[in-house]
Amino acid sequence: MTDQTPSTTYSATEIMTVTAARALSAEDVCFVGIGAPSAACNLARLTHAPGVTLIYESGTIDTKPQVLPLSIGDGELCETALTTVSVPEMFRYWLQGGRITVGFLGGAQIDRYANLNTTVVGDYDKPKVRLPGGGGAPEIATNCGEIFITMAMSPRAFVDKLPFITSFGHGTGAGSREALGVKTKGPTRVFTDLCVLEPHPDTKELQVVTLHPGVTRERVQEQCGWPVKFADDCSETPAPTAEELKILRDLHERTKLAHQGEA
Amino acid sequence: MAEFLTLSQAIETVRDGDTVAMEGFTHLIPYAAGHEVIRQGRKQLTLVRMTPDLIYDQLIGMGCAEKLVFSWGGNPGVGSLHRLREAVEKGWPNRLEVEEHSHAAMANAYEAGAANLPFAVLRGYKGVDLPKVNPTIRSVTCPYTGEVLATVPAIRPDVSIIHAQRADRAGNVLLEGIVGVQKEAVLAARRSVVTVEEVVDDLGPRSPNAIVLPSWTVTAISVVPGGAYPSYAHGYYKRANSFYQAWDPIARDRDTFLAWMREHVLERGPEDFASRLAKVA
Numbered sequence: 270m271t272d273q274t275p276s277t278t279y280s281a282t283e284i285m286t287v288t289a290a291r292a293l294s295a296e297d298v299c300f301v302g303i304g305a306p307s308a309a310c311n312l313a314r315l316t317h318a319p320g321v322t323l324i325y326e327s328g329t330i331d332t333k334p335q336v337l338p339l340s341i342g343d344g345e346l347c348e349t350a351l352t353t354v355s356v357p358e359m360f361r362y363w364l365q366g367g368r369i370t371v372g373f374l375g376g377a378q379i380d381r382y383a384n385l386n387t388t389v390v391g392d393y394d395k396p397k398v399r400l401p402g403g404g405g406a407p408e409i410a411t412n413c414g415e416i417f418i419t420m421a422m423s424p425r426a427f428v429d430k431l432p433f434i435t436s437f438g439h440g441t442g443a444g445s446r447e448a449l450g451v452k453t454k455g456p457t458r459v460f461t462d463l464c465v466l467e468p469h470p471d472t473k474e475l476q477v478v479t480l481h482p483g484v485t486r487e488r489v490q491e492q493c494g495w496p497v498k499f500a501d502d503c504s505e506t507p508a509p510t511a512e513e514l515k516i517l518r519d520l521h522e523r524t525k526l527a528h529q530g531e532a
Numbered sequence: 533m534a535e536f537l538t539l540s541q542a543i544e545t546v547r548d549g550d551t552v553a554m555e556g557f558t559h560l561i562p563y564a565a566g567h568e569v570i571r572q573g574r575k576q577l578t579l580v581r582m583t584p585d586l587i588y589d590q591l592i593g594m595g596c597a598e599k600l601v602f603s604w605g606g607n608p609g610v611g612s613l614h615r616l617r618e619a620v621e622k623g624w625p626n627r628l629e630v631e632e633h634s635h636a637a638m639a640n641a642y643e644a645g646a647a648n649l650p651f652a653v654l655r656g657y658k659g660v661d662l663p664k665v666n667p668t669i670r671s672v673t674c675p676y677t678g679e680v681l682a683t684v685p686a687i688r689p690d691v692s693i694i695h696a697q698r699a700d701r702a703g704n705v706l707l708e709g710i711v712g713v714q715k716e717a718v719l720a721a722r723r724s725v726v727t728v729e730e731v732v733d734d735l736g737p738r739s740p741n742a743i744v745l746p747s748w749t750v751t752a753i754s755v756v757p758g759g760a761y762p763s764y765a766h767g768y769y770k771r772a773n774s775f776y777q778a779w780d781p782i783a784r785d786r787d788t789f790l791a792w793m794r795e796h797v798l799e800r801g802p803e804d805f806a807s808r809l810a811k812v813a
Contacts, residue, residue: 303608303609304609326635327557327558327559327710327712328557328710328711328712329710338609339608339609339610339771339773339776339777340558340608340609340771340773340776341557341558341608342557342558342559342608342710342712343558343771343773344559344709344710344764344766344770344771346710347559347709347710347766348766353709353710353711355711355712355713355715355716356557356582356635356639356711356712356713357639357640357642357643357713357716359639360635360636360639360640360654361636361639361640361643361654364636365636365654365655365656384659388632388661388662393661393665394665396620396621397621398617398621399605399612399616399617399620399621400606400612401604401605401606401612401613402602402603402604402605402606402632403603403604403632403634403635403660403662404583404603404604404634404635405604405634405635405636406634407634407636407656407657407658407660407662408634408635408636408654408655408656408657411655411656411658411659412655412656433661434659434660434661435660435661435662436660437658437659437660440659445659446659449658449659450658450679450680451658451659528773528774528777529774
């Protein structure tokens with residue numbers, strides 16, 4: 270028996286991860302970013318989507334890690350993968366080759382058209398904060414069938430204007446991707462700790478489609494650096510079930526124990 | 533043919549001002565070799581690596597680098613590389629020139645280097661700002677379809693340095709697991725140094741498609757058990773994830789960093805890596 274009862278005791282991060290996980294289906298072939306996306310993708314695999322194919326940019330294809338990797342290339346990913354290919358092959362044949370249905374990304378900053386910055390805050394040559402950079406994201410963002418994004422909301426993360434575009438979302442709005450000859454859908458859903466946003470079908474500007482239980486519109490606006498819009502049929506995000514939370518917490522607990530043991 | 537040398541002799545292959553690629557995508561990162569470069573006080577290097585990782589944080593912080601070519605410069609799953617950040621943000625210990633790419637571009641550029649081509653072509657960099665700050669990112673029009681595609685110059689290091697599981701006595705090198713761009717990096721380079729976990733009479737049972745670098749593609753081999761720590765060697769030892777977490781506070785502060793480097797790198801030798809390994813196993 271699985272416990273599908275909606276839970277009332279969960280953290281904001283937990284509902285973000287659970288909601289993101291629910292978006293993946295067993296048919297998806299998903300290019301997994303490290304951190305929050307990795308937790309969501311593996312939760313999906315351990316709950317409703319056991320058949321989902323998870324791919325990490327280190328070259329591991331159809332990997333089934335028992336604990337969450339700290340890095341994109343932990344041994345666990347290779348040991349539990351169907352096959353492991355070289356990094357040039359991963360980016361050329363599998364990503365550029367159009368074999369990936371969903372790219373799951375995080376980011377430091379996002380704008381209203383779901384463009385992402387993970388490069389610098391401030392001027393590129395004299396940065397206030399030097400962030401890690403793009404890694405696989407610039408090509409993931411245009412070569413996967415669609416993009417899911419997961420990141421916590423804050424006025425520093427959800428900004429009116431990005432200092433640098435690391436990964437292309439919907440550019441300056443409807444038609445931007447088409448103008449560059451990009452044929453993939455780009456960002457279709459953004460999972461946060463407060464709500465879920467999706468691009469408006471006509472303008473491509475992100476709008477809130479569901480609010481997590483107990484979260485007000487005012488709270489979302491406080492954490493967003495632009496005047497955020499809400500869909501006409503904006504509803505409530507279904508709360509995580511007791512089973513989803515148990516599997517997620519077990520996963521984090523196994524991960525913590527495993528990483529502590531690695532001196 | 534590959535020559536078996538001590539690590540200190542092997543790293544004499546690296547000269548001041550060289551373009552050096554130390555590769556290993558999370559796995560098989562050549563830490564022992566990087567530490568030897570620091571001990572030998574190499575300067576003004578152009579360091580090339582997709583994911584600088586802690587090893588380039590250490591080389592940069594110790595003033596070995598003049599330029600960094602990279603595509604993702606963080607401490608995986610932990611946060612920033614503080615020495616890299618301080619070099620870029622504040623020019624300490626010296627100004628660091630940066631040539632920044634995406635992973636796809638760098639992987640393609642290594643492959644172009646191995647293939648003896650002048651540049652790599654990819655469907656990438658669309659709609660993003662990197663081409664505005666990196667003039668080496670250009671484009672070419674496909675002569676068959678008219679599609680405009682991104683190009684980057686081939687990576688041709690003076691020296692590529694990698695760590696591998698083992699070599700046989702003839703100097704053929706086997707690597708397996710997450711193999712990253714190491715084969716491409718070695719074949720793209722003028723000279724190469726490989727550190728290995730062990731030397732064996734025979735490379736042993738393996739798939740006919742296993743990645744083996746023939747002896748005649750490698751300049752020098754040095755046996756350094758544990759030489760990838762705190763990265764890992766598939767089949768030998770695991771990644772020391774807790775060291776990656778512990779590095780964050782060490783690297784945040786210049787003095788803590790310098791003290792750590794003195795104690796654990798400058799005053800030590802490659803034989804230290806085997807004992808670090810004993811702690812992990």
